[in-house]
Amino acid sequence: MKKFLIVFIFTAVINYSQYNFWEIYNTMPNPVAGGDIWQNEGNVFIFGGYSDSTQNYTNWVQGYNLLSNNWKLDTMKVARFGLVVENFNNKVYFFGGINSNDSSINGISNWGSDFLGENSFSFNKNFNRIFSTGHIVGDNLYVIGGNPLPGTRTDSMAYIFEYNLNEAKITYSIDTLFKDNDFPEQQMSEVIGNDIFIFGGEVNGISQDIYKYNIVDHSYTKLDIKLLEPRAGGRAVIGDSPNQIIIIGGFNETSLALKSVEIFYATDNEYFIEQGAPIQQARYNFMTAKSDGYVYILGGFDENGNVVNSIERTYLGNVVNVEDNLVANKFELFQNYPNPFNPTTSIEYSIPGVSSKINFVRVIVFDILGREVKTLVNENQKPGIYKIQFEGSDLSSGVYYYQLQCDSYIQTKKMLLLK
Known part of the structure; x- marks a missing residue:
């Protein structure tokens, strides 16, 4: 035998x-940086961002089919740069960012999946922030970090707050973690179970720290391990397994744009991080999507501050270093x-x-x-x-x-x- x-x-x-490495998959006809994506299977919708062609922040909503490479263009009511986009009950919810008049935006808006138009959903000063990160889990939206434009903060805000979308109100907040309400910006985050893992970001320098926020007991814990290098302005996305997070690109104090990728694992309160295969073109403030086993990265800024037009992808079945x-x-x-x-x-x-x-x-x-x-x-x-x-x-x-x-x-x- x-x-x-x-x-x-x-x-x-x-x-x-x-596929084991990142490859250049396609190009964007209207490339942007600092937007965010809502996805419906193989169709992605890119909200806002900065465009080199207009030299300004945009109110574009760019629809893109990842397989057919077809694009269509719609518009929001106002331009937004540095916003957050999430999905809840077949509607797109988006908040924050800065508009073309260099004004930050209060409140949260939504857009139906039929894309018939934008509606103002709720006004709240806590949504007045740029380059925050956030996730919808169950009926709640969790907003983390980001700051208003200088001079527009009217009173104290929360670094992390829980906002119930059915009740349209804040149901929990943490506002004691940072002095003078100077919050980290451009952090990267993803959800594993009841935990939101928060990576890096920019506050008094670029951070390597990793934190865990539990949405059940509201605990906020700094992990013993760190990112392999400081980074902010990248993206975090769930990998091939639900306990794996891929942290992509960004910038730090020695590199204006990063190619590097890190892979984070969380299992039964044990954590491990290692280097992943680098992306083809260094970039930050880009957008990400997932479809048919691939992770896609779109747009962003390069090391010279120019908007990148390329779309890269990697197959999640085997992230290789x-x-x-x-x-x-x-x-x-x-x-x-x-x-x-x-x-x-x-x-x-x-x-x-x-x-x-x-x-x-x-x-x-x-x-x-x-x-x-x-x-x-x-x-x-x-x-x-x-x-x-x-x-x-x-x-x-x-x-x-x-x-x-x-x-x-x-x-x-x-x-x-x-x-």
Whole structure:
């Protein structure tokens, strides 16, 4: 039985491929930076932003089909830059930002999914802020950070507040975390379960800190781990598994625009962060969308402050990191880490050779019976040291094997999934 299993594993065939790196997918006919997106499956709607062509903030609502590449244009009542857009009960809710008269905007508005027009939903001074971050969870909108234009703050505001959309009122707020109501701006955030994870941002410098806000007990906790580098003005998006957050781009005090990507994991109050594959073009204040297993990034500013017109995407099935400046002198498959794991682990391998040589590489996962359960890599790769993620949330606990195949080289290792 053991001999049959080994032969089965070594002769397994991979039937499909996955994208591992960011690629330039398309271009925007009317590129903007500092807008935000509402998405309905493969259709995205980009609200507002700054345009190089108009040299001003826009009131555009750009509809874009990610598959057909069709665009259409509508308008909001006023221009907005640095706003937040969220979806609730088939309506688009948006708030904040600055308009073309350099005035910040109070209140929250909505737009029906039929896109027949904009309605003013509610006035509240707490929505008078630029470059905040926010999420709708259940019936509540959670707004985090951001500040009004200097001189427009009339009284104290809350760094974090919970706004019930059915009752149209604030139901909870935290206003004691920062002195003089000087809140962080351009933070990145995402939701895992009942927790909102908040990354970086700009307040008295660019931060590397990571915080967790629990929407049930309203606790606000600084995590022991930090971002790998300070960043603000990027985006955070849920990755291939619900406990994985991808933090993309932005800027800091040494780089006016970042290419770097970080991958954050949260499991049972244990946290881990590592480097991801960089995007093609450094940018900040861009927009993100997800569809059919891909993450898309659209627009934003480059390091010179010019609006980027390119759209990039990566396949979420395998977010890969390649350490380009490390030279491998032999084929090697390393032990996964952590091991045992639940449900995500890192697998690292090296491919030797001169930099111009291309190798066809396969990395496959099998169960204990020799059945292929996942294909992690199936593509041409240059020599280097690679790190990939294996996510096993859809698999049962037990022993699994992962295998590297490159030319005539084959190596297999064992790992243990414990749930």
